[in-house]
Amino acid sequence: MRAVRFVALGDSLTEGVGDPVGGRWRGWAALLAGGLADRAGEPVTFTNLAVSGAQTRDVLERQLPSGLALRPDMASVLIGVNDTLRCTFDIHAVAARLDTVYRSFTEQGAVLLTACLPDPGAMLGLPGALARPLARRQRAVNAVVHALSDRYGAVHLHASEGAWLTDRAMWSADRLHPGERGHRQLAVRFHALLAGAGLASGTAPSPEPEFPPPTRSAGLRWLATAGTGWVARRCTDLLPQLLALAADEIRHRARGTSARLDLRAAAAVSAALAALSVVERQPDTARAPASA
Template identity: 80%
Template structure:
């Protein structure tokens, strides 16, 4: 009997940023891999009945997932595939919910067409995680809500195992997050792995032992966290703000104008209409209970 093949697609969240092991990253997907089959010995054990391949790349957007990661993933013919992506799209001046929806639909369809079990997740918006001022945070929150609505609808369409990871308790628990406030720490990555495993078990698919929710390594000291932010963390943020910042200032100015006029609701209506149009173009009917 061949091993269960698990392939992970996405960005830095799935790459494992925030959960350092040795000289690299581990992350929730690697932690989950050990629980996808009975007797699994972990993704690094050659005797393990799970073959895990992580194709996620820091900074990836839906375009990279569709054009680069998906062909590589399809070639591996996975039994289980995770596609957790979208935050980096919201951090770019090129953000287009129509394009995001079209790309995700193609990715999901390609893997489910091979018979793979698809894992997806909706995520908290980066503005709230970073604690940005309201006029800066609200445009990013609106974009992330749009992506989440698309992911919800397409997950239903393709029968995905979907994790709701944008709840308030997840966002508010600082013990779950790393120093950069955008990526989970080890505890957060473990929580993602545990919750995905639970959903798979409920669907009769996660037959191995659940990953441990307890951290293996001590929490980084405050000085270590500050050092990371001053070196690699600052560079990480700078790379992602190069093209976003000018547009974010424009979005913030638009936000303040609407608030001054009492017409902020128009921005939400406009964003909701864009999501509905994007899904209609794909002939996807959105569930009425999706917010």
């Protein structure tokens, strides 16, 4: 009996940050893996290639080759939030990378799992002028993920919406990563989608946590140690540009032209997706016979 092969790609969300078990991170993908076996007890092999801090470039250049080499039956690709938190953010590049990753797995015959993700500015509770540019970027990434998920027939989870976003019990001390209950919520929702499509017949993960949530003092310790380092790294990279974006936001609001920023972002998404369509048509054009 051949094992079902499940490979997970992405960043700290898929690595399992916020769900510590036995001195390591577990996370939603590991929780989901157990529910992929069929009723006959078909085994599942799970490989987690996700790395904290990864961007779409890292998934394309580092994780994808390893993932393809495993020839998975199922591959999850949840990525993009870290791209929005960098001064190098470029929705055209994000779209091109995701297109290559999604296409590569589906051409191998793997079932593709994707998700749109929450806006980091809202999760952190940033002031409006700082939060809105990040929200605009995350909406752009989610729009690309939606479009490409549809193009490649992915099992797509709308994780950027729902009551779970405002339920503090779902989230860890850093307010960016789910806690155990939140990771279980993702696993349960993915399992339901897969079961509905006839792609998972094993027992669904339990939504109830095994372990008590971290104490308030543990959360404060995290924020004072690892959390401080995370904020420092992001501030060094993103803060100068984010302040410039916030200043632009304030100027547009003062002039009553904020809608232009949204229109500009939507146009960039459309152009990025249109560029992918042109690239995909080029090989067929090259093979077409010349007209008389």
